[in-house]
Amino acid sequence: MTIEQSPAPGDVADVYDGIGQIYGSTWGPNYHYGYWDDDDDQSSIEVATDRLTDMMISGLAAQPGQRVLDVGCGCGHPALRLARTAGVHVVGISVSHVQVQQANEAAAEAGLADQATFQFTDAMDMSFPDASFDAAWAFESMWHMPDRGRVLSEIARVLRPGGRLAIADVIERGPVSPEGREVLDHICANYAVKSLGTIDEYRESLAANGFVDVEIRDITDNCARTTALMADGVETQFDKLAELVGQEQAASLIDYMRRAAAAPESGYLILTATKG
Structure with missing residues (x-):
């Protein structure tokens, strides 16, 4: 089954080069969801986001010296970790020239330029040779892909047999109420996403592209705090956001972030699989 999405790569870059830079300035270098053990867990954003990154690292189980592909690398913080x-040696790809530059600068500053490089590449049409990577991950990037099935096919092509794949992604969980649909539609309209995939769609698409030993965890409850905390941060930068999108749109974006945090239809998964 093909999990289809649109926009064009340029639309994704526009989001992250625009409002994404404001969001990132309020959130910190690890611009991803966080993971909290339970409601009593008072870990900081920095701890919670690094915890989720470490879960991805553990699931990938990459060995020293292996070559890992980071699909949708963002500013590179998880790849450097x-x-x-x-x-390992990481090759990160993105459709944002701004993020590629930031990631390469971060690698140099961290003394990891010999282990981590980042380049402008479309995940649906990669120039890498077949079987050229030992592992790959996609950390909250798949929801931006025009055709996620095609991306999984490309990842399968560049992975060697037995190569590991890890994905963290925002998903849709049903049944979807009218109020939930409004929130999900807002996410799609404002963050360069056409639709959110489901766990069942992921299982079918992974199988269709030759992945086996698939393990999927719905960790929505552990990650749901993220959006509300991000809304708090973005609100402190309201004037900058309003300069970019206008006051009415800025208020709407923050309001919908809070609504998304409370919507049970907005979910989050983490998965691992092996190329058969």
Whole structure:
């Protein structure tokens, strides 16, 4: 089954080069969801986001010296943590020239330029040779892909047999109420996403592309705090956001972030699989 999405890569870059820079300035270098053990867990954003990154690193189980593909690398913070922790060589790809530059600068500053490099590449049409990577991950990037099935096919092509794949992604959980649909539609309209996939769609698409030993965890309850905390942060930068999108749109974006945090239809998964 093909999990289809649109926009064009340029639309994704526009989001992250625009409002994404404001969001990132309020959130910190690890611009991803966080993971909290339970409602009593008072871990900081920095701890919670690094915890989720470490879960991805553990699931990937990459070995020192291996070559890992980071699909949708963003500003590179998780990739650098992976390179440092696992001793691997990471190649990150993005459709944002701004993020590629930031990621390469961060790698140089961290003394990891020989282990982590980042380049402008479309995940649906990669120039890498077949079987050229030992592992791959996609950390909250798949929901931006025009055709996620095609991306999984490309990942399967560049992975060697037995190569590991890890994905963290925002998903849709049903049944969807009218209020929930409004929130999900807002996410799609404002963050360069056409639709959110489901766990069942992921299972079918992974199988269709030759992945086996698939393990999927719905960790929505552990990650749901993220959006509300991000709304708090973005609200402190309201004037900058309003300069970019207008006051009415800025207020709407923050309001919908809070609504998304409370919507049970907005979910989050983490998965691992192996190329058969």
